[in-house]
Amino acid sequence: xxxxxxxxxxxxxxxxxxxxxxxxxxxxxxxxxxxxxxxxxxxxxxxxxxxxxxxxxxxxxxxxxxxxxxxxxxxxxxxxxxxxxxxxxxxxxxxxxxxxxxxxxxxxxxxxxxxxxxxxxxxxxxxxxxxxxxxxxxxxxxxxxxxxxxxxxxxxxxxxxx
Amino acid sequence: xxxxxxxxxxxxxxxxxxxxxxxxxxxxxxxxxxxxxxxxxxxxxxxxxxxxxxxxxxxxxxxxxxxxxxxxxxxxxxxxxxxxxxxxxxxxxxxxxxxxxxxxxxxxxxxxxxxxxxxxxxxxxxxxxxxxxx
Numbered sequence: 001x002x003x004x005x006x007x008x009x010x011x012x013x014x015x016x017x018x019x020x021x022x023x024x025x026x027x028x029x030x031x032x033x034x035x036x037x038x039x040x041x042x043x044x045x046x047x048x049x050x051x052x053x054x055x056x057x058x059x060x061x062x063x064x065x066x067x068x069x070x071x072x073x074x075x076x077x078x079x080x081x082x083x084x085x086x087x088x089x090x091x092x093x094x095x096x097x098x099x100x101x102x103x104x105x106x107x108x109x110x111x112x113x114x115x116x117x118x119x120x121x122x123x124x125x126x127x128x129x130x131x132x133x134x135x136x137x138x139x140x141x142x143x144x145x146x147x148x149x150x151x152x153x154x155x156x157x158x159x160x161x162x
Numbered sequence: 163x164x165x166x167x168x169x170x171x172x173x174x175x176x177x178x179x180x181x182x183x184x185x186x187x188x189x190x191x192x193x194x195x196x197x198x199x200x201x202x203x204x205x206x207x208x209x210x211x212x213x214x215x216x217x218x219x220x221x222x223x224x225x226x227x228x229x230x231x232x233x234x235x236x237x238x239x240x241x242x243x244x245x246x247x248x249x250x251x252x253x254x255x256x257x258x259x260x261x262x263x264x265x266x267x268x269x270x271x272x273x274x275x276x277x278x279x280x281x282x283x284x285x286x287x288x289x290x291x292x293x294x295x296x
Contacts (some may be wrong), residue, residue, distance in 0.1 A: 017235075019228045075184065075211040078203055082191035089200050094273055114245035114252075117206045122256045123247055134252065134262055136203040143275065147239040 003037060010036055054102050055101065059156040066152065071116055080115040081137050091140035096146045098129045099154045106131075109153040113146065174222030181215030188212055199262040202252055209244040 014029040015021075081087060096113070100106045110121040110131050119142070123132040135142055184207060191204030217237045224230040 002258055016228060016231050030241060038169070071214075072242050074208055078191070078207050079184065079187045079211075082187055082194060082204060082207070087194065089195070090268060091199060091264050092268055093262065093264065094272065095201075110249070111242070111245040114206070114249050115210060115241065120252045122204055122252045132256075134199060134202075136200050138268060138272075140271075140275070 003041070006040065007033055007037060035116045052104075054104060054158045055156050056106075056158050061157050063152055067112055067115070070149070074117045074119075077137065079120075089136060090138045092142075094133045094135060094138075094142060094146070095125070096131045096133050096143075096150065098131055099150050100129070101154070101157055105153055107159045109150055112149055112153065116149075119146070170222050170225075174219045177215045177219030177222065181212050181217075181219060184208070184212035184215060197263065198255060198260060199252075200247060204250060206244075209240065209248075213240060213244075 011029065011034045014033065015026075018025055070077055081089070096111055098106055106129070108123075113119050113121045113122065113131065113133055118136055120134045122134050124130065125132065125147050133146065188208035191207060192201055194266050195201045204293055214237060217233050217240075221230045221233045224233065
């Protein structure tokens with residue numbers, strides 16, 4: 001079943017990316033899909049580590065839309081900082097507590113922080129659910145803004161049984 | 163046909179010119195900012211607003227075609243690889259000992275707010291020592 005799913009996705013990707021529907025090219029596509037499936041099966045037999053996408057799909061779309069708006073706002077702020085005559089840089093490393101249940105959720109949170117101009121996730125604290133974030137124009141409201149983003153990421157994580 | 167085509171053209175040009183402007187701003191920031199850590203942030207303006215707006219503009223020009231599908235896939239891919247690359251550079255610098263220049267009065271202010279935040283939940287136990295364990 002998983003094999004069939006991967007085959008469909010890979011074949012669809014090839015057809016969309018190539019755009020040339022001659023027998024030779026499509027045949028080469030089928031061949032590479034088969035090769036990729038063979039290699040992934042072998043890899044799976046070796047490490048067996050399967051990441052699961054534990055996000056609710058519709059809520060994730062909503063989050064991505066919200067994130068794009070945040071990115072736009074932050075871009076504006078950093079662009080103003082770059083172009084201002086005095087460049088009021090106020091650098092800071094913040095400890096941001098994460099509330100995500102899954103590794104994938106934590107990754108999404110850290111990547112969202114980096115994607116937003118003005119903040120970069122630098123390091124995680126060993127054994128704790130804390131991300132160290134570097135801010136270029138620190139503001140007292142940053143703690144609350146980052147916590148808000150963390151809550152939104154936690155909200156789109158699917159409920160996990162056990 | 164021509165009217166709607168004109169609107170799409172205008173929108174795509176706004177996106178392309180806007181994206182180009184952000185690319186220039188990011189490049190200026192890369193030069194103007196004083197040192198490594200702040201320069202990283204100038205780059206994040208480049209690869210979020212600049213590139214995404216350019217892709218949007220080109221997608222509007224492409225219309226509903228395979229080209230646009232490729233642009234969308236490219237955009238999604240960049241949303242994952244961009245921050246990963248930025249984080250890799252920042253983390254490498256941090257691990258090898260390069261620290262951002264933080265003003266001492268700012269550091270004190272943040273330590274105060276962090277202490278206030280952590281003081282709220284426990285409150286009951288005396289706590290062996292103040293300050294974070296890390």
